[in-house]
Amino acid sequence: MSDENGSQYMVKVKSTEYNIWEKKKPLLSSLQVELTERCNNNCIHCYINLAADSPKKKLELSTAEIKNVLDEAASLGCMEVVYTGGEPLLREDFEELYIHARKLGMRVTIRTNGTLLTAHLAELFTRIPPLEPIVITVYGMTRSTYDAVTRTPGSFDAFRRGIDLLTEHHVPFKLISMLIPINLKDSDSFEAWLAQLPCEDKSPSYNDLLLDLRARRESDKNNVIRHIRFSPEQALAIQNRMGGDKSEMREFCAKFMGLAGNTLFNCGAGLGVKISLDAYGNLQPCLQLRHPDAIYDLKNGSIKDALTEFFPGLRGMKTENPAYLARCARCFLKGLCEQCPGKSWMEHGTLDTPVDYLCEFAHLQAQDLGLLEKGEKAWEVEDWKERVNNLSSNT
Numbered sequence: 001m002s003d004e005n006g007s008q009y010m011v012k013v014k015s016t017e018y019n020i021w022e023k024k025k026p027l028l029s030s031l032q033v034e035l036t037e038r039c040n041n042n043c044i045h046c047y048i049n050l051a052a053d054s055p056k057k058k059l060e061l062s063t064a065e066i067k068n069v070l071d072e073a074a075s076l077g078c079m080e081v082v083y084t085g086g087e088p089l090l091r092e093d094f095e096e097l098y099i100h101a102r103k104l105g106m107r108v109t110i111r112t113n114g115t116l117l118t119a120h121l122a123e124l125f126t127r128i129p130p131l132e133p134i135v136i137t138v139y140g141m142t143r144s145t146y147d148a149v150t151r152t153p154g155s156f157d158a159f160r161r162g163i164d165l166l167t168e169h170h171v172p173f174k175l176i177s178m179l180i181p182i183n184l185k186d187s188d189s190f191e192a193w194l195a196q197l198p199c200e201d202k203s204p205s206y207n208d209l210l211l212d213l214r215a216r217r218e219s220d221k222n223n224v225i226r227h228i229r230f231s232p233e234q235a236l237a238i239q240n241r242m243g244g245d246k247s248e249m250r251e252f253c254a255k256f257m258g259l260a261g262n263t264l265f266n267c268g269a270g271l272g273v274k275i276s277l278d279a280y281g282n283l284q285p286c287l288q289l290r291h292p293d294a295i296y297d298l299k300n301g302s303i304k305d306a307l308t309e310f311f312p313g314l315r316g317m318k319t320e321n322p323a324y325l326a327r328c329a330r331c332f333l334k335g336l337c338e339q340c341p342g343k344s345w346m347e348h349g350t351l352d353t354p355v356d357y358l359c360e361f362a363h364l365q366a367q368d369l370g371l372l373e374k375g376e377k378a379w380e381v382e383d384w385k386e387r388v389n390n391l392s393s394n395t
Helices: 055-059 063-075 094-103 119-127 143-150 155-168 181-196 219-228 232-243 247-256 303-315 322-326 341-348 356-369 384-393
Strands: 030-034 080-084 107-112 134-138 173-177 275-277 282-284
Touching: 030 063, 063 094, 063 303, 080 094, 094 107, 094 119, 119 155, 134 155, 143 155, 143 181, 173 181, 232 356, 247 356, 247 384, 275 303, 282 303
Parallel strands: 030 080, 030 275, 080 107, 107 134, 134 173
Antiparallel strands: 275 282
């Protein structure tokens, strides 16, 4: 595939005749790049956005710096870059950064609110496909609801124009609804609208019902987010209404239940499957985790060093927090609970403080699945293996 200038972006080869990694596993599979923290919307629930004209724009990585990061990522085997924010389309150099990633042979996932999409960008995505659907978050199905969530007059009309442009240019896209109490009433309309759109995946998709706090820990904004969160009981009711059959949940839990122990990182963070780069040059195991001990300064290092030296040390971290050891370390609901260093950082400013909100929701889910009786605490259950085995036999 090539553009009008003859530049190559993709060449098809037979996998049986060409071994791109010479039998070596790549160090990095996917790089998530937060191009900016700034956004043209001001969503009431958002855990990251700064104003579009924030003075922090001057601190963002330059075009050349991001290109250098992409070059190194490609040399380590990275085949996918995720452009996110904030709102990535706010970057004046977005097109240049997009084309650079595609010239490196990377698939590009763009996570956007869709309001800044233009005919020029739609034509670009037609001419040089990103190879992944553009991911657009939906905040409501009416002008009043949508603009109330974004706190930006005119944002609904701009969002619908963006969808129309992608549709007219046959650019694949995926819609994800952001559910909060103010727009919950629009969920049926969203699903009906989605069924009529030319999306490859027409199954409704929703962001996490348990809203994240701001990773920058601005207390005033975090108080707003806490105020609009669903209660754990409300979140479970919504999940059950939208989830349907519980057999898949039981099967998942049967595979991933177990004691977390005193090791903090029990997820894939920092393993090279996907790492994150913030707008200012800091590599992180995930974008939510801003703890100083978890940040690698890429301006004074390399992705390779981060993956081979820094992140392995991070993943070996143990906790001595008595509250964590008494609860989380002994709890078998690992397959249900979202407790992790990133969540702990956003809620408490530490890596290992239990998050009661997540704990309560996990226990409600466990009761709903038949793993716990009402009032039981999972860290006090001694026959948890038998319960999990029974759950597995009922899937």
